[in-house]
Amino acid sequence: MSAYDDLRAHLRQTAALGEVAGRLGWDQQTVMPRGANEQRAEEMAAIEDLLHARRTDPRLGALLDAADAPDETGAAILREAQRDYLRNIRVPARLASELARVTALAQTAWEDARAADDVAAFLPWLEQVVTLRREEGQAIAQGGDAYDALMQDYEPGSSAAQVGAIFDRMRPRLVDLRDRILGAPTPPALQGHFPQEAQLRLANDLARRFGYDFNRGRIDLAVHPFSSGSGADVRITTRVVESDPFNCLYSTLHEVGHATYEQNISPDYALTPLGHGVSMGVHESQSRIYENQLGRSRAFTGWLFGAMQAEFGAVNIDSADAFHAAVNRVHKGYIRTESDEVQYNLHIMLRFDLERALIAGTLAPADLEEAWNTRFAADFGYKVDRPSNGVLQDVHWSVGLFGYFPTYALGNIYAGCLHQALRADIPDLDARLSEGDLAPATDWLADRVQRHGGLRPSVATITHACGGARPDEAPLLAYLDTKFANIYGL
């Protein structure tokens, strides 16, 4: 056995254990008995300890030093494994363990604080998490920027400066578009009662049409929709609100985008560092293009309008155009996860600027609420009414996910680029979408993006898929301008 072969075997076993830990997470959120909570925490801690030990094992370092990559795939595996290893050994064990302990407690504190709209109760926890993650970012950065270092956990190769420049260009365009939309008449919303069973039947049909392989996955109900697992076992969850079928249908399409990415990665990469989505940004590009550019298109919603009438009987919308407008309705709201395509990125930019300042130390956690509210009023044109609709709405900061938010907007930007290239390659796309036939689009994405897994870094992944053009925000902004001008008659 060569050092490279030994390395592959080591990484393979770690990846298999990582899948096991992921499956435990799925279990916890779908089928676990309520009374098993404490015992499960101990089981999770045991497996996370083992994973941490393997990921910082000096033997792994020696293998990485000694291994020679035999080919392009091998080189990519070494690149990914080397980056993870260097990141992990730079974090002192004491700090890693303290972060795990504090974020577990902070998440519970956040849940309570949000329920009580009590920012002060969460503040001490936020201060601890910010301090620890800053310390971690500094340890990883070794003299570089701490926030940049944290971003690498989610979008390797990105930087705050580069993302900030993109956001600075996008923000005025989106604020202006939002203003014009909210100045126009609001189209009617879909109303009625949509039984759970019928919603789930339609959601399953949509998942199948968008290429989700039920032989290597399953759909269950959970409080928060998510996708979990890689390779041959990629499960998603959805939720049902009987007054709002779009909640179930579009969160299903979103998770199907994540899940098919994992399912379609080349089996050659299974249980290697290339065997899962290359970054959170590219992951989000798949969920977003499934959900938005495809799922909320005029052509596809035309088909969906008929499918919903077939499933639910007559609805209160009388034309396919009005149905398309209802699906893409832009309205005032506070919550990121309930936002539309136009305002969503404004939610992200706000969080990006605030969390960057928190990690830099130029914004004190005690001043966060005021900063949030001021910025929200400026970008959205109305005031936050209460903390659970403002600074307390997201789980991310309580669990230490600083540097994660920008990947949502990067995903939207990547989706815009992919959508432009996809339309150029498939001239009859709308004709197929209007028949509920997603195969041309999802096959293109599987071939251009998904099957490659982690072979290329994230920007290179999108550049490759788009035939050589480096991703930027222009296609997304042009798409939004055209789409919402049509719907709102701007």
Add this chain to the structure above:
Amino acid sequence: MSAYDDLRAHLRQTAALGEVAGRLGWDQQTVMPRGANEQRAEEMAAIEDLLHARRTDPRLGALLDAADAPDETGAAILREAQRDYLRNIRVPARLASELARVTALAQTAWEDARAADDVAAFLPWLEQVVTLRREEGQAIAQGGDAYDALMQDYEPGSSAAQVGAIFDRMRPRLVDLRDRILGAPTPPALQGHFPQEAQLRLANDLARRFGYDFNRGRIDLAVHPFSSGSGADVRITTRVVESDPFNCLYSTLHEVGHATYEQNISPDYALTPLGHGVSMGVHESQSRIYENQLGRSRAFTGWLFGAMQAEFGAVNIDSADAFHAAVNRVHKGYIRTESDEVQYNLHIMLRFDLERALIAGTLAPADLEEAWNTRFAADFGYKVDRPSNGVLQDVHWSVGLFGYFPTYALGNIYAGCLHQALRADIPDLDARLSEGDLAPATDWLADRVQRHGGLRPSVATITHACGGARPDEAPLLAYLDTKFANIYGL
């Protein structure tokens, strides 16, 4: 930290990982997507490798040498941990890994051979498994008897000589009882169509009545009923045959017996070597007494007769006595798992004698089928019609479970002893059972047996529960004689 504290921490993490491995097994048999099979095998192998490494870790040996038990619980923990460690380090890593590999393949070969009634196709696999397990038994026994050594994996403290002596006393009594029963008229069987939904509703009600805690468990459907997990997460499965509701109801009660044993163990023992049932024999005593001595009693079936009429409407049985006879119907059959209380132990004795001879080398695998068929005809009075109803019916030997079968009969014997003691302590038991009230019986079992987990070795566990009387076969035989004499008018 003392060596004892370090040891406890080491064992605790191992136990937590063991629970994780168990949950993966549950997942595989209930919810896993079909296409995930191969990947799951690799995930299981990864976690089993880790568990093996921890269980044979020289650091564990050093801690066991250095640790002093502070109290009775500590002494029991040391006793159990020491036995496991000695057993594990005596098996060469090469042999353990070869056994895992060969039994995985042999199980598939057995499935195919059983489906094709092809003993010859399974023979080469059986030969390999017998050879490897003999080698393992010899390695553990270190000059002692290999089969005795294998029995310790399932029933620590037992020996083939002692079990064989019990079986030799029981066999003629059971053969005689079976002959007299089959010479009497056979009572009518329950017939009709019993919808799945109603069966599961009743099975859930029975589980609750028998003390199963749904806050720390759940019931799902699976091909083979089983119980899995310890402490705060103990799940069971059941199955439904719509023409035979007793299949679902009594396999649920059986698994509830196993599961409540795990659920009722003192929380102080959670994630220690005392935190699960002390032996397979004691485990089976709980499943059997729930299913048989309680669940198939005249008093309880009187209540169940009414509950079934309420759930399913009128059935083809017109009295509680006839219903009791239908539940306890003894009939000719080939399959151990479908057998009644009288013939069940004859199935076990046959397997015990044959597998003991296989491990000793006095019976060649090539001669096993003939030996099976000859012995079956002698004990049961009729001939095996085909291998899938004979030597190929059980999975056990294909996966290397030599020494396991006798624990089923030991469980029945222990259940007989516990039932005698229980009745002596609860004079109004039948009055309560006839109201569907299991609490006095299950509370007694929880207090006398279940909460103690692995504190005492298995025979001592039963002796303690029975107020000092060492277990033997007499109460079981007396119970069977009386019960079946009443039903069959012998």
